[in-house]
Amino acid sequence: MLEVIDLVKRYGEVTAVDGVSFQVAAGEIVGLLGVNGAGKSTTLETIVGLVTPDSGTVTVGGHDVRAHPEQARAHIGFAAQDTALYPRLTVRENLRFFGRLTGASRHDADARADELIGLLGLTEQAGRLAGVLSGGEARRAHVAVALMARPRLLLLDEATVGLDVRTRTHMLELVVRAARESGAAVLFSSHYLAEVEIICDRVVIIHRGRVLADGTVAETIGRHAKSAVEFTFGDGTRQRHEVSDPAAELPALLARLDTGAGAPELKSVNVLPASLETAFWALTGEEPAGLVEEVA
Numbered sequence: 001m002l003e004v005i006d007l008v009k010r011y012g013e014v015t016a017v018d019g020v021s022f023q024v025a026a027g028e029i030v031g032l033l034g035v036n037g038a039g040k041s042t043t044l045e046t047i048v049g050l051v052t053p054d055s056g057t058v059t060v061g062g063h064d065v066r067a068h069p070e071q072a073r074a075h076i077g078f079a080a081q082d083t084a085l086y087p088r089l090t091v092r093e094n095l096r097f098f099g100r101l102t103g104a105s106r107h108d109a110d111a112r113a114d115e116l117i118g119l120l121g122l123t124e125q126a127g128r129l130a131g132v133l134s135g136g137e138a139r140r141a142h143v144a145v146a147l148m149a150r151p152r153l154l155l156l157d158e159a160t161v162g163l164d165v166r167t168r169t170h171m172l173e174l175v176v177r178a179a180r181e182s183g184a185a186v187l188f189s190s191h192y193l194a195e196v197e198i199i200c201d202r203v204v205i206i207h208r209g210r211v212l213a214d215g216t217v218a219e220t221i222g223r224h225a226k227s228a229v230e231f232t233f234g235d236g237t238r239q240r241h242e243v244s245d246p247a248a249e250l251p252a253l254l255a256r257l258d259t260g261a262g263a264p265e266l267k268s269v270n271v272l273p274a275s276l277e278t279a280f281w282a283l284t285g286e287e288p289a290g291l292v293e294e295v296a
């Protein structure tokens, strides 16, 4: 449904996307992962046609996005990182308006708007002006807009940011249903690796504009993840050590710790099993931003 081939996008000195290729099939959920500035949003914006690449091609449902933008875009539902709703229209009016924009009849747009209001748990907010919604409510309404035209390709840029645990679970269920029941191809950018591990069939990890890994969650963990031992010190600093066998290697790691005068006191020891997070860390040398956010 989506094919990205050798995409390059430069902004002056910065190469935001540096030869990115991957595919998303109908009914498949692919996680697009990377630290801040890795090139995720630029990739998504190029797929939608908002950004013109320096080179490379994007096809959606077999239509080249640059040669046939109308046909390609007709398949796409896009929820960008910044929520875009008309503040002076209510949630229901926003949905109906965007539905009509994509060519739905008044009757169909109204029916689909009501369906999505129910699905996204926005019944109470449906009559409120979009401008007064809370951050989490606005994000749900924003994703509802992307779903209005029953897209065959759904692009979600950090769709779960700012959602509480219950709403987040609800949103993830909806994404899974869009893929499993409606057969949509879903490209899902996120910093929350735990949720990616749960819902995504495959993950594409990008770093400095390049694809470092592309495979199923299990393949990515199997190929790149190692378990780790993490020490946290009294001054708030942390040290991570990749290890194959934490129990066997812990004594040696502890013995090597600096215990001299002025060295920070060891506060806790954490064993991190091999996971998508430790794979991400091994590949990029960095922690996913979502983890830091959740800890803070």
Ligand SMILES: Nc1ncnc2c1ncn2[C@@H]1O[C@H](COP(=O)(O)OP(=O)(O)OP(=O)(O)O)[C@@H](O)[C@H]1O
Residues within 6 Å of the ligand: 011, 014, 015, 016, 034, 035, 036, 037, 038, 039, 040, 041, 042, 043, 081
């Ligand atoms: N319009 C622009 N002009 C100049 N530089 C840009 C522009 N858009 C993006 N960049 C740069 O390109 C790089 C990739 O940015 P991008 O927004 O694609 O990253 P991201 O992976 O989506 O990051 P985040 O997780 O913070 O949203 C960054 O270094 C960014 O500063």
